[in-house]
Amino acid sequence: xxxxxxxIFDRRIRHCICVYYHDWHRTxxxxxxxxxxxxxxxxxxxxxxxxxxxxxxxxxxxxxxxxLSSASGxxxxxxxxNSQSTASPLLQAPPSPIAVSSTGLAFDEEVKLVYxxxxxxxxxxxxxSGRYEIVDLSENLPERYKIYRDEQFVNYRTSAYKLHLFExxxxxxxxxxxxxxxxxxxxxxxxxxVGPFLEYVVRNPLISMDSKEHGxxxxxxxxxxxxxxxxxxxxx
Amino acid sequence: MATSSKxxxxxxxxxxxxxxxxxxxxxxxxxxxxxVVQLIQDYEDYSExxxxxxxxxxxxxxxxxxxxxxxxxxxxxxxxxEVGEVVAKxxxxxxxxxxxxxxxxxxxPGSTGSAPPQATNSAGSSFSLTFDxxxxxxxxxxxxxxxxxxxxxxxxxxxxxxxxxxMVQMQxxxxxxxxxxxxxETTELRVKLIKHLEEEVPVADD
Numbered sequence: 001x002x003x004x005x006x007x008i009f010d011r012r013i014r015h016c017i018c019v020y021y022h023d024w025h026r027t028x029x030x031x032x033x034x035x036x037x038x039x040x041x042x043x044x045x046x047x048x049x050x051x052x053x054x055x056x057x058x059x060x061x062x063x064x065x066x067x068l069s070s071a072s073g074x075x076x077x078x079x080x081x082n083s084q085s086t087a088s089p090l091l092q093a094p095p096s097p098i099a100v101s102s103t104g105l106a107f108d109e110e111v112k113l114v115y116x117x118x119x120x121x122x123x124x125x126x127x128x129s130g131r132y133e134i135v136d137l138s139e140n141l142p143e144r145y146k147i148y149r150d151e152q153f154v155n156y157r158t159s160a161y162k163l164h165l166f167e168x169x170x171x172x173x174x175x176x177x178x179x180x181x182x183x184x185x186x187x188x189x190x191x192x193x194v195g196p197f198l199e200y201v202v203r204n205p206l207i208s209m210d211s212k213e214h215g216x217x218x219x220x221x222x223x224x225x226x227x228x229x230x231x232x233x234x235x236x
Numbered sequence: 237m238a239t240s241s242k243x244x245x246x247x248x249x250x251x252x253x254x255x256x257x258x259x260x261x262x263x264x265x266x267x268x269x270x271x272v273v274q275l276i277q278d279y280e281d282y283s284e285x286x287x288x289x290x291x292x293x294x295x296x297x298x299x300x301x302x303x304x305x306x307x308x309x310x311x312x313x314x315x316x317x318e319v320g321e322v323v324a325k326x327x328x329x330x331x332x333x334x335x336x337x338x339x340x341x342x343x344x345p346g347s348t349g350s351a352p353p354q355a356t357n358s359a360g361s362s363f364s365l366t367f368d369x370x371x372x373x374x375x376x377x378x379x380x381x382x383x384x385x386x387x388x389x390x391x392x393x394x395x396x397x398x399x400x401x402x403m404v405q406m407q408x409x410x411x412x413x414x415x416x417x418x419x420x421e422t423t424e425l426r427v428k429l430i431k432h433l434e435e436e437v438p439v440a441d442d
Contacts (some may be wrong), residue, residue, distance in 0.1 A: 011403060085253075169312055
């Protein structure tokens with residue numbers, strides 16, 4: 001019973017833009033993304049080392065469990081992502097390194113797959129339930145406009161993992177992968193949205209929310225998400 | 237409709253009361269005033285100031301909507317009429333502690349405002365908000381040249397509404413049609429639905 005990883009996708013639905021990644025008890029890591037495959041400030045663990053990557057980024061790779069040695073740091077350091085070589089006092093000491101094998105899949109590919117499955121599944125579900133309507137205003141309209149009717153899938157389960165989805169009306173998608181035996185994490189994902197996300201991303205003027213250049217990773221957000229997830233009763 | 241309208245009023249009230257961090261209304265009004273004055277000095281052109289205020293508002297709105305969605309926990313509105321109710325009774329109430337009067341209008345060709353004449357089947361595709369009180373415009377008197385220049389003092393509100401609704405897949409046109417600061421009898425803001433932004437499935441890439 002544990003939690004593997006968390007992905008947050010941008011509210012622009014038409015593109016797969018992963019703005020945040022965090023993992024916990026994940027035994028097999030994806031390979032780091034190819035350069036340009038993923039935005040900076042999404043996650044340190046899988047972010048392709050930039051040409052000028054310093055020792056901090058490298059040590060991050062040496063102990064792959066250490067997702068918290070945030071090399072991207074606070075996003076104020078836009079042009080010097082790797083400038084923060086020392087771990088911040090805010091972050092807890094990294095857990096003891098465990099040998100982590102790779103899934104053999106690059107992170108940017110993995111992200112696309114996760115996004116793809118979420119999007120296809122939710123569109124299929126909407127179509128199946130027959131409540132999926134888009135009305136173009138240029139057509140002749142009935143008096144009351146029809147808009148999308150919401151019907152969201154909450155999670156799906158395989159023998160190996162369970163995928164949980166929480167989507168906001170604005171289109172942010174919070175996706176969590178966990179152990180298959182776990183109960184619904186939808187509320188937890190919502191709490192992440194209402195709590196840390198609102199506080200450290202939406203209200204953080206240093207984070208541009210619909211940026212094409214940067215993710216939303218920052219020290220406070222990462223720390224507080226981490227604390228929240230570690231505090232869950234089924235986090236082991 | 238009447239019941240849900242009341243529900244929205246209560247919801248807005250609750251949200252306003254539950255909001256822990258509030259800003260002094262006078263400080264708020266004076267800060268906003270200072271901002272507008274600074275813009276006027278910087279741009280020296282009132283229509284440009286209107287534009288900049290709208291743009292600022294848009295940036296505010298795109299973030300504010302997340303706060304709103306997270307706190308209000310409301311579902312998606314069934315139609316644009318409901319959108320209007322929520323904007324007026326929950327949105328304005330929870331952020332500014334005002335509830336503008338809402339009128340769902342049919343835009344008639346040749347009506348006031350610069351809204352382009354619309355086919356008559358667009359009933360319900362727009363609403364107007366009439367502000368009895370406007371916290372932005374407390375203590376404000378517009379000088380003669382601002383009046384002549386066509387300054388919409390509270391134009392930031394237009395941007396906020398546009399930005400916020402854009403993030404929930406509605407493209408709207410928002411503009412002031414009258415303002416007491418200009419000597420009009422009411423302060424009225426019109427919101428017109430242009431279209432629902434469609435979701436698109438990303439292009440397959442392999």
